[in-house]
Amino acid sequence: MKSQVACVAVVVACLSLIAGSAGAGEARVEIEVLLTGRTSPTAPQEWMRVLEEAGFERAQIRQARGNERIGVTIVRREPSPHYRVIGQLLRSGRLQLSANEAFGRNERNELQAWVESLKEHGPDGPPEVGAFGLTADQFAAVKEELATPVAATTRGLRPADVVRQIAAALDAPLRIERTAREALAEAPDVPDEFQGFAGGTALAAVLRPAGLAIYPDVQEDTTRYVVTVRRRGVEVWPIGWEEDTKAIPALFEFEKIEQAVRLPMVDAMQDLTSRLAAPVLWDHAGIARRGIEIGEIEVELKAANRHLASYLRRVLQQGGLGFEVRQDDAGRAFLWIKPGRRAARRGRATDR
16 A cells, blocks of 8 residues: 555656646646546556646646545636646546546547547537537528528529529628539529518528529638539528417418308419418429429318418318418518428319
């Protein structure tokens, strides 16, 4: 036992002399390793080499005092970060640095990566990434920019012209891949009016009929937007974000139909949606893929007293369609008409 204590004393003295090598402005990490039980007499000396190679500027291995706890303490933040790590040498010979992190002497590469992460990101670790591989702050910045409203009219224009118009209002550059440029040039005129919509939502909707999409690319705090061909597994900017139906209060206002009526779906939808006080967008690409010819569908509405959402569902279901309430990147609610679960029935349909 005396030999072990003497060995520890020597190691403490040696390790305390490891000189800090961090340059000006670089983060500094030091470590104190606690001995709380019996360990191999050679373990402290062996760990000395590992700690030095892992990047600790100063290290100390000593007996624990009182109720010391393992973890990372911030000694200072400015002018350069300085962190003190308290670890514990376990009986197994592993070095425990937190409740979930322990390293063996043969895991010096992993320990070095841990030290480098601490220097770069601090005790909280690297920021979590979400959609498009962006941090929460990056995503918020992208969404804020894509909330810029479309200033001019769009209906009847060439899609490429609409894309250029929206891109001109953005601070970040927009790049169109070569294959996407060709598809955009061949796409039909824009059938919808996006004036007033958030630019990101409008871009996603304008590109969809051409089989294209857009996504943000952030590299080292530099943002750009990329127009690409839609492919499975590629995350793309959505045409709005799902929202509760309560975002359009008019959907829950009751309307009375005195007698049954049969009319073209186009006319029925125009009449019903005119009462919403909210814009409407159609998933033209999805509807076309289902072979649904909206102009050829007749619908029937029976005499009833229902809220507007109920009438809309019944009309759309007769054409194999449905709707969602979404909000654009600026938080503006709109109705999204899309294919339903069943294929469309051509010609006449009934409200059953």
